[in-house]
Amino acid sequence: MGMARCTRGSIRSTVYCRMLVGLLVCEMSWFLLDHVVAAGDGGVVYMDSSQLIEDRVTDLLSRMTVQEKIGQMTQIERAVADPSVISEYFIGSVVSGGGSAPAPRASPSVWADMIDKLQHAATSTRLGIPIIYGIDAVHGNNNVYGATIFPHNIGLGATRDPLLARRIGAATALEARGTGIPYVFAPCIAVCRDPRWGRCYESYSEDTQLVRSMTEIITGLQGQAPTTNTPFVESGSRVAACAKHFVGDGGTVNGVDESNTVINYKKLVEIHMVPYVDAIAKGVSTVMISYSSWNGHKMHNNHYLITQILKSRLGFKGFTISDWEGIDRVTCPWHRNYTYSVLSSVNAGIDMVMVPFQYASFINTLTSLVTDGSISMERVDDAVRRILRVKFTLGLFEQPFSNRSLTSSVGQSDHRELAREAVRKSLVLLKNGQTGNAELLPLSKNVPRILVAGSHANDIGNQCGGWTISWQGAAGNTTPGTTILQAISNTVATTTQVDFQEAPDANYAKGKNFSYAIVVVGETPYTEYEGDSTTLTIPSEGIQTIQNVCSSVQCLVILISGRPVIIEPYLPVMDALVAAWLPGTEGQGIADVIFGDQDFVGKLPRTWMRTVAQLPLNVGDPAYDPLFPYGFGLSMNISTTALKNYVVKKQVVVFFESSA
Ligand SMILES: *[C@@H]1O[C@H](CO)[C@@H](O)[C@H](O)[C@H]1NC(C)=O
Ligand SMILES: *[C@@H]1O[C@H](CO)[C@@H](O)[C@H](O)[C@H]1NC(C)=O
Ligand SMILES: *[C@@H]1O[C@H](CO)[C@@H](O)[C@H](O)[C@H]1NC(C)=O
């Protein structure tokens, strides 16, 4: 999800929303007067944690008015979520959109204070149903300043290490809970079939089997489910997860974001849907619906796939949630007929709607559609039953407020160590030495003078990519971490002189006796449709830096990118090349490997094309002539014994955990 692409005609102003709120309150007040069941009564089944969850759900549902039910189906943005709005509309959920924080650089306790304030409003309503606060924690709790930022999913795919993904899930859950948040919109289990897609880095792989294995991150986020196919959250240090985006998001024509996936049902299942079977088996609590269409039919109002397939055939028992303004986008132009949007998507089986701004309009529209029978009470009850089931499973009724003993988990050192390990394992060595010459890697730590160059060498924002602090992410010093330059400086001998030049000209390296150069360049941050690309090039300054440096000194190029990019023309001038994907805050993981303290273990999770004209190009295609095939990845042949000794010496935890 993300911010709107097409905001024309959509009401974004808080002032306007508040006006609508005022009008609706008058209409609704009779409901409030009519119903005076006190929450928390002794003997009330739904408040009794010793009762079965299904009995608590049934009991609570039987006490709810239509307005209270509709409120549960409504998710609104933090920016419009005043406590008064929560209580007046019985709002069920609040979302932080990409970059939507209570304040710039807000601390974990400021986050928790904000959420607790909203929660207080919710639990003070007639029935006291807590809100569920959700956030895009897609590579760590990435909207939060100071959180550990893990490699984006494409890098995790390169590790081929599901147990690592599970540990990252657990760490992310803890950092989310540390800010008072019990629900994350992750993992993205898209199978990206075309890297022109601006969200390709959110996909673990083009290969369905690899994506399936990485759904293990759900076990980390939620805990190990005791039974399959039942929503499960183990404890107050885990979160509810969200498998997204159902289904076919990674299969759109030419990789155009939110567009159309043209494929027959059998292939849709085999390529794109199978990871949902794994996610559901692991107890995933929620599923987000895709903006995209399947053979021209919008997923957001696809009754067949949401209700008949996902809920009935796959047996999904948690709740479905729309994407951000997802129901608005079932029409073209967006929001052309909101009645149609609400009617068709709720009847298709969407349970919670990420409205997220025009809640009064959503609630009004849904209320009239229920009143006139266009949407049945049975459908509303199914939606609310599923939402309440997840809330009870999460323990929200018992512990609605944030646990302040977890605030220190945000950015804690063992999470950073884990991210560093993930970075090490995600690196893919694509070239090491010119043909017929010696390998360049591992680099020597003990040389007089080296050059570090490029736009991505000393830039945390660039190495984190999109979905970092802000929706699109940004270059610059956006959050604490270790840049690649800092990591290199930390690792070479104290006597080694490290020169850094962001954009050296063609003469810079000449006559300076550099032993070697490390050039770090790549894509600048993006996400969603803003990242769609028809050329898959990196900025020309990056190419220029490669040429300027590599033509005069032996060079290692470290490429920071969310996907394979066009590099074949520049490959001859590079002495070595490492694909580092979007590693996140822990740049030290890169220095750990290029200097030989660890070996390369990463393998390409995607096919590396030669030209855009070859796309889509995926492993198993009949005509397959990539620059580097799926699964490619060199190593430095550093003996395992040498590495084990190193591990012991440095006392770093489990580098060699198998991914059984
Ligand atoms: C909007 O959608 C509703 C529900 O499908 C339909 O009844 C109505 O005619 C539509 N309005 C317009 C102006 O097309
Ligand atoms: C808060 O978290 C700590 C650490 O995980 C845990 O020991 C404690 O039981 C939690 N408190 C509550 C009220 O859940
Ligand atoms: C470069 O190295 C050579 C040979 O070691 C030496 O003679 C020369 O003075 C050095 N130049 C600089 C600029 O350090």
Ligand SMILES: *[C@@H]1O[C@H](CO)[C@@H](O)[C@H](O)[C@H]1NC(C)=O
């Ligand atoms: C590592 O081993 C492979 C296969 O034995 C060999 O082709 C490659 O040159 C070796 N690389 C290094 C850096 O020794």
